[in-house]
Structure formats: structure tokens, C-alpha cells
Amino acid sequence: MIKLNSPHDLEILRESIVSKRDPNRTCVTVCSGTGCLAYGSHDIFREFRLEIEKQRLGEEVDLRRTGCHGFCGRGPLIVIFPEKICYLGAQKEDVADIVSKTIVDKELVDRLLYKDFETGEQITRIDDIPFYKYQKRILLDNNALIDPEKIDDYIAIGGYSAIAKVLFEWNRDDLIKEIKEANLRGRGGGGFPMGVKWETTRNVPVDPKYVIVNADEGDPGAYMDRSLLEGNPHCVLEGLIIGAYAVGSQEGFIYVRDEYPLALENTKIAIETAREYGLLGENILGSGFDFEITIHRGAGAFVSGESSALMNAVEGRVGEPRPKYIHTSVKGLWDRPTCLNNVETWANVPFIVNKGADWFKSIGTENSKGTKIFSLVGKINNTGLVEVPMGTTLREIVYHIGGGIPNAKKFKAVQTGGPSGGVLPEDMLDIPVDFDALTEAGSMMGSGGMIVMDENTCMVDTARYYIEFLAHESCGKCIPCREGLRQMLRILNSITRGVGKEGDIELLEELGEMMQEASLCALGKTAPNPVLSTIRHFRDEYEAHINEARCPAGVCKELIIYHINPEDCLRCGLCEKNCPTNAISKDEDEVYVINQESCIKCGSCMSVCPEKANAIVVENAFRPPFANDLPKTDVAATTIYST
Amino acid sequence: MDTQGEIVSQSPYQGPGITDVVVIDDEESICEGCRQTLETGGYRSEIARDGIQGLKLVEQSHPRVVLVDLKMQGMNGMEVLTKLSEFDPSIVSIVITGYGSIDSAVETMKIGASDFLTKPFTPEKLLESVNRGMELSQSAREKRVTEGTAQPLRVPEKAPLNKQNVLLNGLEVLGQYYSLGLKERQFFSELKYLESEAEHHAERLGRVEEKEKTVLDIVHDLRLVDNIIQGYGYKKNVLIQILMDIQAELNWLPSHTLKWVSMRLNIPYANIYSIVNFYNVFNLEPRGDHIIEICMGTACHVRGAAGLMERVSSLLGVQPGETDSEMLFTLKSVRCMGCCALAPVMKIDEQYNSNPKVSDLKKRFDNYMGKEESS
Ligand SMILES: Cc1cc2nc3c(=O)[nH]c(=O)nc-3n(C[C@H](O)[C@H](O)[C@H](O)COP(=O)(O)O)c2cc1C
Secondary structure, three states, rough: OOOOOHHHHHHHHHHHHHHHOOOOOOOEEOOHHHHHHOHHHHHHHHHHHHHHOOOOOOOOOOEEEEEEOOOHHOOOOOEEEOOOEEEEOOOHHHHHHHHHHHOOOOOOOOHHHHEEEOOEEEEEEEEHHHHHHOOOOOOOOOHHHHOOHHHHHHHHOOHHHHHHHHHOOOOOOHHHHHHHHHHEOOOHHHHHHHHHHHHHHOOOOOOEEEEEEEOOOOOOOOOHHHHHHHHHHHHHHHHHHHHHHHOOEEEEEEOOOOOOOOHHHHHHHHHHHHHOOOOOOOOOHHOOEEEEEEEEEOOOOOHHHHHHHHHHOOOOOOOOOOOOOOHHHHHHHOOOOEEEEEEEHHHHHHHHHHOOHHHHHOOOOOEEEEEEEEEEEEOOOOOOEEEEEEOEEEEHHHHHHHOOOOHOOOOEEEEHHHHHHHEHHHHHHOEEOOHHHHHHOOOOOOOOOOOOEOOOOHHHHHHHHHHHEEEEEEOOOOOOHHHHHHHHHHHHHHOOOOOOOHHHHHHHHHHHHHHHHOOOOOOOOOOOOHHHHHHHHHHHHHHHHHHHHHOOOOHHHEEEEEEEEOOOOOOOOOHHHOOOOOHHHHHOOEEEOOOOOOOOOOOOOOOOOOOOOOOOOEEEOOOOOOOOOOOOHHHOOOOOEOO | OOOOOOOOHHOOOOOOOOOOOOEEEEOHHHHHHHHHHHHHHHOOOEEOOOHHHHHHHHHHHHEEEEEEEEEOOOOOHHHHHHHHHHHHHEEEEEEEEOOOOHHHHHHHHHHOOOEEEEEOOOHHHHHHHHHHHHHHHHHHHHHHHHHHOOOOOOOOOOOOOOOHHHHHHHHHHHHHHHHHOOOOOHHHHHHHHHHHHHHHHHHHHOOOOHHHHHHHHHHHHHHHHHHHHHHHHOOHHHHHHHHHHHHHHHHHHHHHHHHHHHHHHHOOOHHHHHHHOOOOOOOOOOOOOOOEEEEHHHHHHHOOOOHHHHHHHHOOOOOOOOOOOOEEEEEEEEEEOHHHHHHHHEEEEEEEEEOOHHHHHHHHHHHHHHHHHOO
């Protein structure tokens, strides 16, 4: 590889890459994000290569592996350019068909096209699919265009031109002013303005300074940072290099969690190839600016994503938070000024440099500018990554983009902000999603996890889930957080087991307020949110558990029993085959019954029971509190729901 | 290097052993400063202004401690260090660096430096470091004299006679030797010695084969650890990465590897242990051949991950976090794998499965068991 010694070299390289590419040439792209890989997209890619070879189309057709397209619920995704035909859920066996029909004969393979949920209408182009149509994809768009392992792909679409611009045309003050002007707020949770952080770090008269990418993404149910690093790592690198130049740093770190092997690999490749081109390392583009990046792997602890904890980890210590009497942008890594931002925040930087603060400010709301990526998951038809302008309403996201709730179930709530956030019930669906509105509504933006819950999600169980998570992840250093969480978990466990007491709800509220006041770091301060917000909006569910030992959603194991309705049962035997404890058998009338003694209530029977039968029903065990030892079968039962 | 016969005559002092410290630095002010400070501390020192001259002086006057500047014209500090440890491993070398760059200083530790001083340093710092160096050198010399060659410590009489103990005891001593500049080859010959020592004990206890295997395994593990640490240039701050790499190779973190890391990086064992305990990814127990992970992310949770865990756990007969008695399967819960579209997700080794059916799981698990038995 040649070393680029000036912006001119970069332009020449770009021109030579672009000139070899014909925009009208057919290009098959196969999504290779972790989601699609799990669906087998690797095999599909290989099959395409073989098929293209077999039909001798190598001269006319390009084949490209790309990053995550975001529509993960319908993977593996195949998009054929230049028409942008989108095929969903294809299998290896479909490849030959796609090649002969679509590529050779220019016909569509109908069975793989998107069909509208309501109208049944077929949609050909990816941009016309509602999931994409209502989004504004700035950061994610490029994922679909480039092979993350190939730096040339990124350069071809204008990559690294922002660096050339800041290094040769702007001075540091211009750059910081522009980012401040754009009012880009941190995407990792806090929403702190990035430009202000840069300025603080820049102005501390201590060297060396450091810059860090926070790719720890500990929020369970959120994966946009992974998708960006996996699909377009150069964009994050470019943002980081620009930031390093702005604050005057020569050494940067990318902290990637260990559960993301592909993101790690692609980032490594990106760093190596950028270095070979001279876009990283000594004398970048001949400007005299030196900058190096080291990757640091996280080891799976939620609290390590907190900025001071993360710096501890990079220093090789236990990733626990330390008190931040002095902000990390003044005294961070090795007590040096350190600018730490989230992956998505860094990825926004090249766009602002290229298109200007005014462009950026034209998107979003008064105090929240630009777009935000959400991971829309849970009980939702279109699971995936959604990028929308700040201020888009929850309703638009859940219904227009997400396609609503599957199986005609009723919407119950959206959870945002991860373990530090809260739930938003139906009457809040019309609030615009931005930093301030979400906080006002009692939740928070967090890193962008958006978990949709339907009528079969138990809110007490949800609160218990988060508290269990947090109790496990609390570092234990300060007592309010450690003990508060432990007590909360104990209470929630007893409530979900049907042995809650009167006064438990009030006790939870009291504990919550104490923790908010007295904890050391944001983990403890925000930890009661899942409990407090579910109490606020779904107090009746708590009361049903406590007063009647009843779980209205039919989730809490101790409070329900499974039962087979003989009238609906098709006698297919699927449930028998799929019962892990062999608790299902036929009785003398050839009817399948569940032996309640050996049933572990795992729900396997329910998930395999054919849709047309729906014979498995969940019933209330109806146990009065403190009567755990009553035999379950003797208990009166009322149906809560069936499949 | 030209050594013209007996070199005693060229020294201003009277022969080997009289000079305590040689200072090699190309900055005159540093050399002078050191000489004066050392004098007040009661040490006799000589100074050299470049590497070649410095090595000559060392050969002539056999000092116990050598101070070496890393950045010098001509032969640089690293080369000097290498030559020094070849010449006499019992000479303790202390590196002077001008950059405050701890990493490059740590680099030098692996080729034999025992300490480093960052410029500018105070007289107290200098004396403290030299005092320590003198002690180290003294004990190394004593051993050379009394035993002819370096010998590992004997196992205390009362320790249980197994090979692991023999090795662990010996390791501590080896670690010290190594930081005194022992070469790789020597280091492994020491390990060999320990091995035979352990072999001996094992023979007395019977069950030779089993023990032999244990020892070989341990030696293998330590070599592996050494390679990994070397790959990271002996940096302390990459401890977590080092531990992860070790686990990636061995599947878990045996205590002897942790101990070895502690000695090689000079980090207290307790610190390492607390890190290993803090993070979910580390395993202090051996794991099964197949790792089965169930995602406990929020998306998976609302779509029934708990039920999936119940199913798998009851099929395998192990609780989350446990390994079955045949060492075939380890069942783990994970905090979100980030493939929420497949929720609830289970991962067997590297393969993702979306809400797998019990009937399929039964087949798969039986298959694994069958395969393992026949092979
Ligand atoms: C318990 C806890 C966990 C956190 N985890 C993450 C995380 O996984 N990723 C992240 O980017 N920020 C996380 N944060 C926020 C960081 O502390 C920090 O504010 C953020 O990374 C700054 O970047 P930004 O300004 O670009 O958002 C966490 C904070 C807390 C209190």
C-alpha cells in the first residue's frame, strides 16, 4: 500500500478507486452483521460466489459483504444494486434462483420480497419498505455500502476527507467551535455536549492528553454501537482522529466489550489499514500530526462502561468507578486530561465536519440535535436498528417503523434507557423522543435501547429483572447501591413469588429515594428507576401480585400453571416431544395432559403448539399468600391467556 | 571489545570489586550529579559518556550496579543492557530514561534491567534505587559463590509432596532470577530442574503418570503465559487482555498461571485475583468441551429467555454456571450478545440459535455425548 503524504494524495487515491467502479454495475451485497451471520449469511455469501462463478458472471457482477443493515428481524438481508432490490430471509437454497432470475433475467423473486403487514402489498426497493422509509439514516446508511474490512470502500464514499479538511484548512479553535455550535450531545447516556468536553480537555495545560472511544455497550438489549463498529469502523476512527487533533492528544484507546468479537476484529483491521495508508500513526497525511490508537478489550461488567471505571480498566485495574470530584476531561486516564465519548457520538463527528454545524442543527429538536440510533427490540414486528431525527415520537417508531406488536397482542409499554431508565406506558406514546422529553417523562435516553413490551410482559418481573442485573453488576464499593439493590431484589423476589406483604411498595419507593440521593456513581443513582417507574405506571400489577398472589400477565412462575385445553388439542404430540422433563403424556382418552408435579413451567409446550390449535393455556395458580405448600393441582384455576 | 591483558592498571581504583556503581550517560550534568550523590551515599562510582566506554569500565571494575541512560549516541541503552547481562547476570542494571515513558522502561525490564529512574530524579530517589540494587546484587552473588550456579529454593519440609507445590515454590525464586537478567534458556533449564525435582517426589508417592502429566501441563501453561506477556511488551496495564488471552488458550485460568502473571508483571497476586473475580468472563474452574450460553438481555428476557434457560438446564442436568460431571457441557448465562432479533438466543460454542426447540436440543446433546464417547 502506498503511504498518503498529503490531502492531494488522498484525492488521487479516491479518484482512482472510484474510476474503477461503475455505479450502474450490478452489485450484490450480503449483510454480515452478527445478527445476519447468526442466520447463516456467511453460507449465503459463499453460495453467491460459487453461483456467480458457475454462471460465469464474474465480469458483470460485484459481490460484497457489508455491515449491518439494521433490519435484523428479517435477516439475512440481501440488497442488489443499483436497483436496490431487497430480499429478506433468504436461505442458501434461494441463491441460485436469485442469480438466474434477478441478475440474469432481471426478474424478481417474489417470495423473498417484503410484504406489507396490512395490505399484503409487495415492496421491491429497500428504501420503500416502511421500516426504512420512515427513518433518517445518516450514520447507518453507509453500513450497507461498504465492506468494513476494506478501507478503499470507505474512501470511495468520501471517507477521511474530514480529516484532510481539519488538518489543512481549519485550526483547532475553528474545529471546536464548529462542534460546539452543532451542539452534538453524547450518545452514551448522559447527553453532555461534546464540544464543551473537547474544550475543557484542550485547555488543561497538562500533557499527554488522551482520547477514548467507549464501546463497552453494557446496556442489555442495545447493539447500535456494535453495529457501527462492525459495519463502519473507519467512520469512528475518523471521528476519533479529528477529536484527538482538536484536544491535542497523540494517543487514543478504543474500549470494546469482549462479547463483540466481530467488532473487535473489524476495528483491528481498520486500524491496520488506516496506518498503512498513513491516515494514522506518524505525520498523518503529511500534516505533522501524530496519533496512535490502541484497542482495549472489556471483560463483561456493566459498570465498566462508566467513564471513570473504564479508565481504571484501561490502566489495568479493576473496572470500578472512582469518585469524580474533578471531571475526567481534566483528570482522567493516568490522571491526565482525557476526552471520552461514546461510539455513536464519535461517528457523528466526520459528518458535522463535512456538512457543517448548520446542516446538523437543521435536524432534531431545540436542544437535541441530529439523529439517534435506537435498537428496537422485544415484542415488536420489525426488530432492528432504527435511526431517526431527535424528536420523532414513540408512536412513529413503534408503529410506523416497527410495524406494531406481533400476534395481535396489546401494547403495554416501551422501556428506554436500559437498566438506568424507565418504562413509558401507552398514554406517553406521543412524546417526542429526545434527551429532555424522555427525562421529563421519568425515563431517559440512555444509549438507545428501546424494548417494547406487550400484555404478556409482567412489569413486576421486568423491574425484578433489572434489579437483579444491577445487583449483580454493582461493584459494591458504596453501601447505598449495594445494600439498596440487595433489599430491593429481596422484596421484588417475594412479590413475584406471591408472598409480598402490604407496605412493600412503599418500602421500595423509600429505598429508591435513598439510593438516588446517596450513591457514589450514576449506576446507583439511577438504579431505582426501573422500579419507581413501573410502580408509577403499573401500580395495579404490583397490587395484584401482593394482594391476590396473581400475575396478570401470566409470567411469574410461582403464580401460574400450564394446562392443555382438550377441546383445542389436535393430538399432534409436539408438546410431548418438546417437554424437557417429560411431564406431558396421553391419558386413557388419548388426551394430552400436563403432570403438574414434574412441570417446570418453561413454556416450551406453548411455543411449539401449532398456531391453529393454541391449546396451551396459562392459568392462575390462585394460591393465597403464605400457602406455598398447597398441592398445585388442587387449586382453583382461571385462564390468563393462551397462545 | 578489546581487553588488553589485565585491565586493573587502567582503573583509578585498585581492581575488581572496588567500584560499586558505573554510571553510563551522555549528559555530563547527569553523570556529575550522580557521582556526587552516590559519594554522599558512601558508594564509589565511575562514569562513562557512551555505551562502549561504559562496558569497558564495567569489565575493568566489576561494579555491582550500573546506571544506564536509554537514549545515547552510538550504542544505545538497550544494547548496553543486553551486553551487561551476558557479561554477568549478577550485575544489577538500573535504567535512566528521559521521557517519563514508563512503557519503554518496562520494555527494558525484560532484557534484565531491575529498576528505572525517570529524569529528573531526586538524590533520594537515586540512592533508594541504588541501595536496592546493591542488595539484589549481593544476594545474587552469594548464591553464585555458595552453590556454583543459581539454584532454586528447596521445598519446605512440611509442604504436601506434590508436583504443583514444588513448582509453585520454585517459581517465586525463578521470577527473581529472571528479573536479574537470566536468559530464556537458563530460565527453562531451571524449570527443567524443578520438573525433575517434582518427578522425584511423585515417584515416591506412586501415581507417576498422572503427576508427570500435571507437571508437563504446568510447564506448558507457563511457557504460554510467558509468550502472551511478551507479546504485550510486559505492560502492566494490559493485564486484563493478558488474562483473557490465557483463558482463550486454556479455557480457564488455573491458579499457577495467575501466580506466574503476578510474578512476571510484578503485580500483587491479590490484585490479580480481585480482577479475575470482578469480571464475568473469567473462569476459575475448568469448563466443559462445549460452552452453551444463553443470552439474558432485556429483549431475550421479554421473549422468554428464563424459560429457555429452564429447558436447557433441565435437559443437561446442570445449573447456570455449572459444568456437567463428564466435562462435556458448561452452561452459562450472558448479559446480552446484541443479537436481539433472534431473541431468545442460545449460543453453542460459536453457533447462534434462535429459540431452539427441545426436540432439536435433545438430538444435539445426544449427538455430542455419542461423539465424545466413540472418539
Ligand atoms: C453504570 C454506567 C454504565 C455505562 N455504560 C456505558 C456504556 O456501555 N457505553 C457508553 O458509551 N457509555 C456508558 N456510560 C456513560 C459513560 O459514563 C459516559 O458518560 C459516556 O460514555 C460519555 O460519552 P458520551 O458523552 O459520548 O455519551 C455508562 C454510565 C454508567 C453510570
